[in-house]
Amino acid sequence: MTIKRYFNSNLEDMMEAGVHFGHGSKKWNPKMAPYISAKHKSIHITNLTRTTRFLLEARNLVFNAASSRKNFLIVGTKNKIADLVASASIRARCHYVNKKWLRGMLTNWSTTETRLKKFRNLRAEQKMAKFNCLQKRDTERLKKELSTLQTYLGGIKYMTELPDIVIILDHQEKYVALRECVILGIPTICLIDTNCDPDLADISIPANNDAISSIRLVLNQFVYEICKGRLRNINNK
Known part of the structure; x- marks a missing residue:
């Protein structure tokens, strides 16, 4: 339909x-x-x-x-x-x-904003291939963190208020x-x-x-x- x-x-x-x-x-x-x-x-x-x-x-x-x-x-x-x-x-x-x-997520908005800022920064660093300049252990850690943030915050990544x-x-x-x-x-x-x-x-x-x-x-x-x-x-x- x-x-x-x-x-x-x-x-x-x-x-x-x-x-x-x-x-x-x-x-x-x-x-x-x-x-x-x-x-x-x-x-x-x-x-x-x-x-x-x-x-x-x-x-x-x-x-x-x-x-x-x-x-x-x-x-x-x-x-x-x-x-x-x-x-x-x-x-x-x-x-x-x-x-x-x-x-x-909403009542503690200041914490959510901090997480969203971290999420956007990691996405930007990945797109600019900055992860490739790090040691493998650090790269894997950041990729895992980015994946977790994408799972839980991916739908609100552009929410600023x-x-x-x-x-x-x-x-x-x-x-x-x-x-x-x-x-x-x-x-x-x-x-x-x-x-x-x-x-x-x-x-x-x-x-x-x-x-x-x-x-x-x-x-x-x-x-x-x-x-x-x-x-x-x-x-x-």
């Missing part, structure tokens, strides 16, 4: 993508009761009408923010969506974290990231499954955040809005 198709997705598209499938009824958060429409074979079914409503609210926020040249950070670290998060973020020119969230909006695709997995945003007052958009707390994010979108097809459908809608908003900003100059 194209991004345009995802943008125009209806309830049928959502059902096809499995957006409505929640967790087992024994693994649910009672706060999610208003967002659950039924239970089928011990599986909670998300109310897609509410999903559509909150998704539209989130899309409008994202579009307006992109039109105002705001910066986005997309967070999704489950192994099965790591490549999806990276490709979508690059397409929308967003920062992203698709591996491990380093505790204090705190993001304006953070989109979190795996709410439970990235609870620490969400708490950091709450502490700093950074607006958040989260995909929340039936085992999540819907009160923590600024906009919580009830949806299956385990299925790749579900995450892809929602994420591509955000990419569409960000690209459209940035194009509007360019055209208005």
